[in-house]
Amino acid sequence: MSNPKESPNASSPLDRGEQHDVTELHAAVLREKPDPVEGFEPVNLWVVAGIAGLLFWGGSYLTQYSGRFEANEFSEFPHGKPAPVAAVAADPLAAVKRDGMLTYNAVCALCHGEDGAGKAGVAPPLAASDWVNADGPNRLVRIVRHGLKGTVKVNKDVTWNPANDPSIVMGSQWEAIGASNEKLAAVLTYVRTAWGNTGAPVTAQMVADGLAPVKDRSADDNWTQEDLLKVPASGSGAPAVASAAPTPDQIKAQLLALPDDQRQALLKELSK
Ligand code: HEC
Known part of the structure; x- marks a missing residue:
C-alpha cells in the first residue's frame, strides 16, 4: 500500500493496475528487432572474402608445389629411380x-x-x-x-x-x-x-x-x-x-x- 502505482485500485475487478499506454507498449514491440539467437549472427563479408582467398592460394600452392604427393619427389633420385651406381663408379x-x-x-x-x-x-x-x-x-x-x-x-x-x-x-x-x-x-x-x-x-x-x-x-x-x-x-x-x-x-x-x-x-x- 505504500506505493499507490502498484495497486492503485485493487478493489476494482476490471482494473489490473495497468498504468502504461498500450499503444506505446506495442510501438516498442514493433520497433525492436527480436533478440539475436546465438549461432545465427551474419558473418563479416571481409572474413568470407579472406577465407575464399586463402583457399584459392592454398589450392594453387598445392598445384605448384605438391610434388605430385610423392614422398621422394625432392630426393636426389626422384620417382624412385636411383642413379645407376655402376655408372657413377665407372667414371671417377x-x-x-x-x-x-x-x-x-x-x-x-x-x-x-x-x-x-x-x-x-x-x-x-x-x-x-x-x-x-x-x-x-x-x-x-x-x-x-x-x-x-x-x-x-x-x-x-x-x-x-x-x-x-x-x-x-x-x-x-x-x-x-x-x-x-x-x-x-x-x-x-x-x-x-x-x-x-x-x-x-x-x-x-x-x-x-x-x-x-x-x-x-x-x-x-x-x-x-x-x-x-x-x-x-x-x-x-x-x-x-x-x-x-x-x-x-x-x-x-x-x-x-x-x-x-x-x-x-x-x-x-x-x-x-
Ligand atoms: C681466340 C680464339 C681461340 C681460343 C679462345 C682458343 N683457340 Fe684453339 N685455336 C684457335 C685457332 C685460330 C687455331 C688454329 C691456329 C692456326 O691457324 O694455326 C686453334 C687451334 C687449336 C688446336 C689445334 C688444332 C685442332 O683443331 O686440334 C687445339 C688443340 C686448340 N686450339 C685447343 C684449344 C683449347 C683447349 C682452348 C681453350 C683452353 C683454345 N684452343 C682456345 C683459336 C682459339
Whole structure:
C-alpha cells in the first residue's frame, strides 16, 4: 500500500493496475528487432572474402608445389629411380671433366664452339682432331700454353688455314684458364673425352712434365705445326711410358724438343 502505482485500485475487478499506454507498449514491440539467437549472427563479408582467398592460394600452392604427393619427389633420385651406381663408379673422372667443361665453355668455346666443331674463319674443330686425340698431351699442352699459328692439318679431311694466313692465330690461353697445371689437365681431359673424342685423360703431373722442357719459352712464341711435330705426342708424362725403354727415335725427338741451350749443355756433357 505504500506505493499507490502498484495497486492503485485493487478493489476494482476490471482494473489490473495497468498504468502504461498500450499503444506505446506495442510501438516498442514493433520497433525492436527480436533478440539475436546465438549461432545465427551474419558473418563479416571481409572474413568470407579472406577465407575464399586463402583457399584459392592454398589450392594453387598445392598445384605448384605438391610434388605430385610423392614422398621422394625432392630426393636426389626422384620417382624412385636411383642413379645407376655402376655408372657413377665407372667414371671417377666426372668431377675433373665437369671442371674442364666449365673452363672450356668459358674460354675455348668462344672460338672452337661449345660442341667442339670449330667455327669457319675463327678456329678449327677439336672434335675428331688428330692433335686432340693424340697418344699423349705433350703437343696439346704446348698449344694452350704458347698458342699456335700457321697451317694446321687437323685430320685427314680437314686442313685449317691452308693459305697460312698470319692473321689467324691462337694466342696463349694459359692466363685465361687460370695459369694452373690442374686447370689445363682438366680442360684437356674434357676436350679429349667429349664429342666422340677418344683421348686418354690428362693429369696435372703429365702437364707439368710436358711443359717442363719449355718452361722458359715466351707465351707470345706461338708454335707452328712443323715445330710441334718434332715434339713426341706422349712420353715424358705418363709414368707407364716413362718406365718403358724409349726408342732411339723417341730420344732424338725428345732431345729436339729441348730448348737449344739445354740441348747444347746436355750434348756437351755426354761428349765428355
Ligand atoms: C681466340 C680464339 C681461340 C681460343 C679462345 C682458343 N683457340 Fe684453339 N685455336 C684457335 C685457332 C685460330 C687455331 C688454329 C691456329 C692456326 O691457324 O694455326 C686453334 C687451334 C687449336 C688446336 C689445334 C688444332 C685442332 O683443331 O686440334 C687445339 C688443340 C686448340 N686450339 C685447343 C684449344 C683449347 C683447349 C682452348 C681453350 C683452353 C683454345 N684452343 C682456345 C683459336 C682459339
